[in-house]
Amino acid sequence: MMRFFELYTKELFATGLVFLTVILLRVIVSKAVKKYSKSHTGIEKRTNLVIKYIHLLINILAVISLIVIWGVQKNDIMITLSSIATVVGVAMFAQWSILSNITSGVILFFSFPFKIGDVIKVHDKDFPFEGEIIDINAFHTDLITKEGERLVYPNNLLLQKGISIVKPRFEDQEFTD
Structure with a gap:
């Protein structure tokens, strides 16, 4: 020893x-x-x-x-x-999309273009929508629309599509069914 x-x-x-x-x-x-x-x-x-x-x-x-x-x-x-x-x-x-989403999640963390509670409008020609961000994860961002629909949107698409921050939160409106 x-x-x-x-x-x-x-x-x-x-x-x-x-x-x-x-x-x-x-x-x-x-x-x-x-x-x-x-x-x-x-x-x-x-x-x-x-x-x-x-x-x-x-x-x-x-x-x-x-x-x-x-x-x-x-x-x-x-x-x-x-x-x-x-x-x-x-x-x-x-599995490029997994790596792309993880990388996008890290970029979103450090650049903070938007945050939880912001209402964003995604300018996608095929599927445009507006929703409030309720969570940002490693792979995807969770949003909820005025209609109460929950959307799970990949982080890499958030960096590829045009995004507008509409307002900090939806007004205190009732979500309709």
């Missing part, structure tokens, strides 16, 4: 440093995103989702760092990464 520590002192120290860095980055990023969210909309559900995505990225970078630290050959790393990228690329191409 002592021999192990003598042989791999540098690697063990670097591994500890990577773990410490991951913990610090996760805490700093979480606080920064929460602070940004509080100053703009304060939607906890969306904030936690963005934090989860960023933590995943930090973890992937940490794993790559550990692979390099423990001496995996660069050629082996490149072959492995290219194989993984190929498989993920094929899978994501098949």
Whole structure:
């Protein structure tokens, strides 16, 4: 056991440093995103989702760092990464709309073109509508029309279509059946 520590002192120290860095980055990023969210909309559900995505990225970078630290050959790393990228690329191409909606959800989080409670008009030539935003999720936005119809609209279409913010909320009107 002592021999192990003598042989791999540098690697063990670097591994500890990577773990410490991951913990610090996760805490700093979480606080920064929460602070940004509080100053703009304060939607906890969306904030936690963005934090989860960023933590995943930090973890992937940490794993790559550990692979390099423990001496995996660069050629082996490149072959492995290219194989993984190929498989993920094929899978994501098949599921492009999922990736597109997740990306759109993150963009909507940071740009805040509209918020929960806003009434928006979607300028779609085939299906124009107006509705109040009741929730914004990772994949879709939930809206409710004056008629009480609940619409689930993909986030990527919200970024592709023309949107008008009509007013902050529907007036205190009764929804008709």
